Amino acid sequence: MKQFTASIINNQEIAQGYYQLDFSWHDNEEPKPGQFFTVKINNNSDPLLRRPFAFSGYDTKSKTASMIFQKRGTTTQMMAGKTANETIDIIGPLGNFFPAIKDQEAPLLIAGGIGLGPILYLARTLERQKTPYTFLFGAPDKALVPDSKWFYEAQPIICTDNGSKGFKGNPLQYIESRLQLEPKHSFYACGPMGMLKSAAALAEKNNLASYSVMEQMMACGVGACMGCVIKHKDGLKRVCVDGPVFNSKDILWT
Amino acid sequence: MDLSFTLRNKSLETAIGVASGTFGYGSEYEKLVDLSKIGAIFTKTVTLNKREGNDFPRIVETPSGMLNAIGLANVGIESFISQKLPMLQKMPCETICNIAGFSMEEYQEVLQKLEDSEAANFLWGYEINISCPNVCHGGLAFGVDVKAVETLTKALRQRTEKPLIIKLTPNVTDISEIAKAAEANGADALTCINTFVGMLIDIRKKIPVLANKTGGLSGPAILPLGIAAAYKVCRAVSIPVIGLGGISRWEDAIQYFMAGAKMIQVGTATFVDPSAPEKILLGVKKYCSENNYSKLSDLKID
Numbered sequence: 001m002k003q004f005t006a007s008i009i010n011n012q013e014i015a016q017g018y019y020q021l022d023f024s025w026h027d028n029e030e031p032k033p034g035q036f037f038t039v040k041i042n043n044n045s046d047p048l049l050r051r052p053f054a055f056s057g058y059d060t061k062s063k064t065a066s067m068i069f070q071k072r073g074t075t076t077q078m079m080a081g082k083t084a085n086e087t088i089d090i091i092g093p094l095g096n097f098f099p100a101i102k103d104q105e106a107p108l109l110i111a112g113g114i115g116l117g118p119i120l121y122l123a124r125t126l127e128r129q130k131t132p133y134t135f136l137f138g139a140p141d142k143a144l145v146p147d148s149k150w151f152y153e154a155q156p157i158i159c160t161d162n163g164s165k166g167f168k169g170n171p172l173q174y175i176e177s178r179l180q181l182e183p184k185h186s187f188y189a190c191g192p193m194g195m196l197k198s199a200a201a202l203a204e205k206n207n208l209a210s211y212s213v214m215e216q217m218m219a220c221g222v223g224a225c226m227g228c229v230i231k232h233k234d235g236l237k238r239v240c241v242d243g244p245v246f247n248s249k250d251i252l253w254t
Numbered sequence: 255m256d257l258s259f260t261l262r263n264k265s266l267e268t269a270i271g272v273a274s275g276t277f278g279y280g281s282e283y284e285k286l287v288d289l290s291k292i293g294a295i296f297t298k299t300v301t302l303n304k305r306e307g308n309d310f311p312r313i314v315e316t317p318s319g320m321l322n323a324i325g326l327a328n329v330g331i332e333s334f335i336s337q338k339l340p341m342l343q344k345m346p347c348e349t350i351c352n353i354a355g356f357s358m359e360e361y362q363e364v365l366q367k368l369e370d371s372e373a374a375n376f377l378w379g380y381e382i383n384i385s386c387p388n389v390c391h392g393g394l395a396f397g398v399d400v401k402a403v404e405t406l407t408k409a410l411r412q413r414t415e416k417p418l419i420i421k422l423t424p425n426v427t428d429i430s431e432i433a434k435a436a437e438a439n440g441a442d443a444l445t446c447i448n449t450f451v452g453m454l455i456d457i458r459k460k461i462p463v464l465a466n467k468t469g470g471l472s473g474p475a476i477l478p479l480g481i482a483a484a485y486k487v488c489r490a491v492s493i494p495v496i497g498l499g500g501i502s503r504w505e506d507a508i509q510y511f512m513a514g515a516k517m518i519q520v521g522t523a524t525f526v527d528p529s530a531p532e533k534i535l536l537g538v539k540k541y542c543s544e545n546n547y548s549k550l551s552d553l554k555i556d
């Protein structure tokens with residue numbers, strides 16, 4: 001974990017309102033799939049707090065980290081306007097990461113919307129390790145599906161709610177209608193709360209291992225403020241240090 | 255330049271601390287902050303029993319600030335002594351333990367447990383969070399009631415020889431009255447201030463943003479409110495005042511020293527930039543040398 005000034009290498013809109021930003025990383029510690037970092041976009045007091053984002057990739061050779069973000073509020077609006085050679089203040093890597101895939105495990109990687117980042121990073125890592133996996137990406141409409149080049153070596157099965165591209169329906173409907181779930185299957189999911197909850201329920205029903213990347217508003221990102229808690233079977237847990245990756249069976253879904 | 259802060263013949267090397275609840279137990283920030291540059295860590299409020307705290311959402315950003323309703327989530331005094339103190343003792347700065355209770359007895363019990371524990375010997379002093387609701391008195395905070403502050407300060411004073419700092423709440427009619435009550439009953443210093451009550455409403459969901467409805471406002475938004483409170487308290491009492499509230503730049507810290515504070519704490523600004531306390535220290539040093547101040551107390555204005 002380190003605080004540093006990163007140089008932006010590339011920033012491009014990859015789907016409607018979705019951007020991929022590549023930036024220089026430090027020598028201190030390589031980020032792992034599932035981990036995140038926080039960004040302070042300027043020295044002003046508005047926006048005040050750092051914002052958390054997941055890694056969507058990391059290139060060891062060039063020490064370049066990537067993120068995929070959606071333009072939502074002040075920080076992400078300003079991030080969208082950043083160009084190569086500009087800098088941003090970053091702290092990371094933060095949080096835990098996905099557990100290693102076991103022999104004979106058949107992981108189903110499930111990404112919904114802006115939950116794409118950490119799942120894409122996991123898929124690309126597994127691809128390089130030659131570990132078999134199935135990668136599903138769901139979006140409401142094809143306008144929110146990045147061009148295939150942005151998935152690099154890890155091409156997902158595309159699902160859209162309105163059927164404008166790929167399978168008509170969400171990734172979970174795809175799994176239920178097209179795949180025969182077996183004990184070797186496991187879930188690695190990131191995306192909207194509703195999707196995570198359904199994935200957890202489906203995994204539970206079929207008695208499968210299942211992991212979810214959780215989100216919560218954050219102030220410090222390092223475990224100090226106690227602000228980012230979610231309900232866990234052992235009490236309230238901090239997403240920033242106890243997560244963001246949780247065993248979905250441990251979450252009390254509300 | 256003398257940047258020290260002294261109470262009861264004990265000195266902190268630098269009169270800059272990190273505020274309770276914003277720095278955990280030190281270890282959270284160890285990799286990001288050079289703790290040797292900080293005078294003291296004020297630990298997250300510890301209570302008698304372990305507390306999970308409030309339901310979420312617990313935090314939200316506001317214009318140039320944030321609201322928090324953490325609900326004093328903490329490990330409880332027993333685990334604090336066995337797990338957190340050994341870690342804190344290893345830090346290259348002093349530790350001031352912030353405590354609270356939900357009754358007079360609870361405050362005393364927490365302090366007594368620390369006094370009785372060998373592991374707590376190294377603590378530099380205590381900061382008493384009086385913004386806690388008094389459950390025996392309809393849940394009104396101790397810190398809004400002159401009588402309660404008198405009784406509490408007196409009771410705690412009898413139990414310790416260590417520096418006793420009372421942390422004032424700004425959510426009162428006249429903060430000077432509370433400050434005087436603490437001074438008259440044996441407080442060694444006053445921290446000025448805790449957070450202001452605030453609230454935001456989600457107009458789409460039509461419910462308060464925070465699960466607890468209200469929360470404490472902190473950050474740059476409260477800087478002028480904190481300076482006004484510190485200025486007033488510094489002129490009502492003669493014990494040292496520790497300025498806190500909205501400090502994110504060295505210029506903010508200088509203003510607290512000019513108001514009369516003898517030490518400052520940095521809170522929310524550390525979330526934004528963990529190196530803020532260190533940068534503030536450097537800026538204060540530079541300003542003082544450029545303006546030929548040899549000690550912090552010389553900065554006080556009329």
Ligand SMILES: Cc1cc2nc3c(=O)[nH]c(=O)nc-3n(C[C@H](O)[C@H](O)[C@H](O)COP(=O)(O)OP(=O)(O)OC[C@H]3O[C@@H](n4cnc5c(N)ncnc54)[C@H](O)[C@@H]3O)c2cc1C
Binds near residue numbers: 074216
């Ligand atoms: C561990 C973690 C990883 C994340 N990874 C990504 C990512 O890879 N890509 C991405 O686009 N976003 C990610 N997010 C969400 C991202 O942090 C928010 O989109 C961002 O904070 C919005 O900032 P803003 O200033 O642009 O918007 P704001 O003006 O702060 O808010 C705009 C909207 O975003 C919501 N929001 C604000 N903060 C958060 C938050 N921490 N979590 C969820 N919603 C929030 C607000 O409720 C509001 O509706 C992640 C969040 C967490 C906690």
Ligand SMILES: Cc1cc2nc3c(=O)[nH]c(=O)nc-3n(C[C@H](O)[C@H](O)[C@H](O)COP(=O)(O)O)c2cc1C
Binds near residue numbers: 449476521
């Ligand atoms: C997330 C958070 C948690 C806090 N927890 C405590 C606490 O446990 N005890 C306490 O006395 N003050 C607590 N405070 C108040 C701070 O110590 C400080 O008084 C206040 O934030 C004002 O300073 P600032 O504007 O520099 O943050 C907390 C503040 C924040 C933001």
Ligand code: FES
Binds near residue numbers: 217219226239240
């Ligand atoms: S964001 Fe502060 S504890 Fe998680």
